[in-house]
Amino acid sequence: MDTPIFNIHDVILIMTFAVSGALALMQPVVPDSNRLAKGVLAIFYICIAIDAVCTLLLWNDQIHHSEFTSYVIAYFFVLASLIKGAALYFYILAITRENFSLQLTDALHLVPVSLCLLLLVALRVNTDVLRFDLDEISPAFERAIHGIWYFIKIMPVVYAVAALVGLRWYRQQLRERYSSISDVPIDWLNYLVIGFLFSWMWTLAANILGNISSLSTAEVVGLANNYINFVLAIALFAYSIAYVKTLLRAGADNQSAEMPDKTSEILLEKIRSGIELQKLYLNQSLTIEEFSNEIAAPYREVSNTINKHFNTNFFEFINRYRVEEAKRMLADSAYDSLSILEILHESGFNSKSAFQRFFKRLTGVSPRAFRKNPMSVKTD
Numbered sequence: 001m002d003t004p005i006f007n008i009h010d011v012i013l014i015m016t017f018a019v020s021g022a023l024a025l026m027q028p029v030v031p032d033s034n035r036l037a038k039g040v041l042a043i044f045y046i047c048i049a050i051d052a053v054c055t056l057l058l059w060n061d062q063i064h065h066s067e068f069t070s071y072v073i074a075y076f077f078v079l080a081s082l083i084k085g086a087a088l089y090f091y092i093l094a095i096t097r098e099n100f101s102l103q104l105t106d107a108l109h110l111v112p113v114s115l116c117l118l119l120l121v122a123l124r125v126n127t128d129v130l131r132f133d134l135d136e137i138s139p140a141f142e143r144a145i146h147g148i149w150y151f152i153k154i155m156p157v158v159y160a161v162a163a164l165v166g167l168r169w170y171r172q173q174l175r176e177r178y179s180s181i182s183d184v185p186i187d188w189l190n191y192l193v194i195g196f197l198f199s200w201m202w203t204l205a206a207n208i209l210g211n212i213s214s215l216s217t218a219e220v221v222g223l224a225n226n227y228i229n230f231v232l233a234i235a236l237f238a239y240s241i242a243y244v245k246t247l248l249r250a251g252a253d254n255q256s257a258e259m260p261d262k263t264s265e266i267l268l269e270k271i272r273s274g275i276e277l278q279k280l281y282l283n284q285s286l287t288i289e290e291f292s293n294e295i296a297a298p299y300r301e302v303s304n305t306i307n308k309h310f311n312t313n314f315f316e317f318i319n320r321y322r323v324e325e326a327k328r329m330l331a332d333s334a335y336d337s338l339s340i341l342e343i344l345h346e347s348g349f350n351s352k353s354a355f356q357r358f359f360k361r362l363t364g365v366s367p368r369a370f371r372k373n374p375m376s377v378k379t380d
Contacts, residue, residue: 009223013056016230020049023237030241036101037094040087041240047084048233050076055226058127070126077130078120081152082113085159088196092163092189096170112155119148153204160197167193185243192236199228267305270295281321284350288314319358322348326359330367331374340367 024045027038054077057063065073086109094100119125128134129145171186202225274280274295283290291314292299306317326347329335335343341352344367349355359367 009226010056010060012226012230013052016052016226016233017049017056019230020045020052020233023233024049026237032240034094037091037240040091040094041236044084044087044091045233045237047080047087048229050080051084052226052229054080058130065127067126070128074126074130075117075120078116078148078152079113082116082155085156085200088156088193089159089163089166092166092193095189096166112151116148116151119144149207150204153200153207156200157197157204160193160200163193164190164197188239188243192232192239195228195232195235199225199232202228264301264305267297267301268309270297271302271305275321281318282325282346282348284345284348286318286348291318318348319354320362322355323359323362326355326367327363327370327374330371340371343367 024042027042027045030038032038054073057065057073058077090102090106123129123141123144125145125148130149132142132145167186167190171183174186206225274291278294280286280291280294288303289299292302295302303314306312306314310317312320326343326349329338329343329346330340338346344352344355347355349358356366359370363370
């Protein structure tokens with residue numbers, strides 16, 4: 001009986017290639033206005049597809065290719081391995097940074113790719129070289145090829161770590177700027193990036209095991225990673241459909257539609273009532289939806305009215321009243337027994353960093369300095 005060309009492990013690579021290729025082609029029709037994010041995600045999926053098919057062609061002994069295709073496979077494999085990490089990183093930036101665009105300096109990310117390709121050409125690296133399937137190989141040449149392998153495995157890990165750092169920064173910025181945010185979209189994106197980081201560290205471990213342990217052990221590690229990549233590719237696409245639009249939801253109220261010139265006095269009175277009479281800003285977890293429900297008004301109209309009439313977004317508007325409440329308590333000797341931490345909670349803040357930032361920005365001094373000398377507050 002003839003040996004089958006593909007085994008079950010090869011099938012998962014073929015499925016990864018097919019699914020990733022299809023997902024890349026689907027990006028132009030995905031209902032999302034962020035064209036840069038869709039473009040970068042398409043590049044990421046193309047890299048995953050190329051990586052899968054080149055891995056199949058590289059390690060399947062039943063597939064034979066010409067001398068030319070052996071070079072093409074090696075070059076595309078290295079390219080995909082290097083670019084996929086950068087593509088994931090820029091995708092994270094594109095969906096977490098408002099008005100993010102690629103700059104000329106971002107071309108520096110292509111330098112490692114270019115240098116690696118030049119090294120491939122100089123060393124005449126093909127699939128046989130990458131597999132160390134040579135009759136004779138000098139120690140220096142072997143070290144150079146090992147260096148290429150480590151380089152293409154380490155770079156995606158570096159970019160995944162950078163993406164996680166970017167997500168951490170993004171979450172911190174939201175917490176400092178807004179009173180209440182939904183952690184679910186950020187958490188799921190964080191899990192996905194951690195998944196890719198784990199996957200790429202797994203392949204790095206397989207590469208190391210191949211050098212210090214048996215090839216069979218390294219092969220088992222590598223095969224398991226193929227399944228992980230397949231699941232992660234589908235999960236990222238599902239995320240891009242379900243959650244990307246909500247990532248900047250916390251700041252959406254600042255991007256309001258145009259309103260008629262005549263502002264509704266009734267709605268303004270409702271907003272003032274919610275602030276001055278109901279003191280809704282004292283609710284630490286207050287959202288614009290909750291505020292709107294309390295004053296019986298559509299939240300989009302509330303958002304637009306605050307944007308237009310008070311020239312600020314909802315959470316900036318609310319936090320101004322919280323700062324005024326904190327100032328009142330800090331200046332009143334009746335509250336001397338309360339710590340600054342207790343006062344920030346009593347005034348409606350749920351974050352010490354956000355309180356410190358807003359208070360100093362609006363008064364010019366820290367809460368502690370204001371408590372010592374309430375007259376030190378800046379005047380406009």
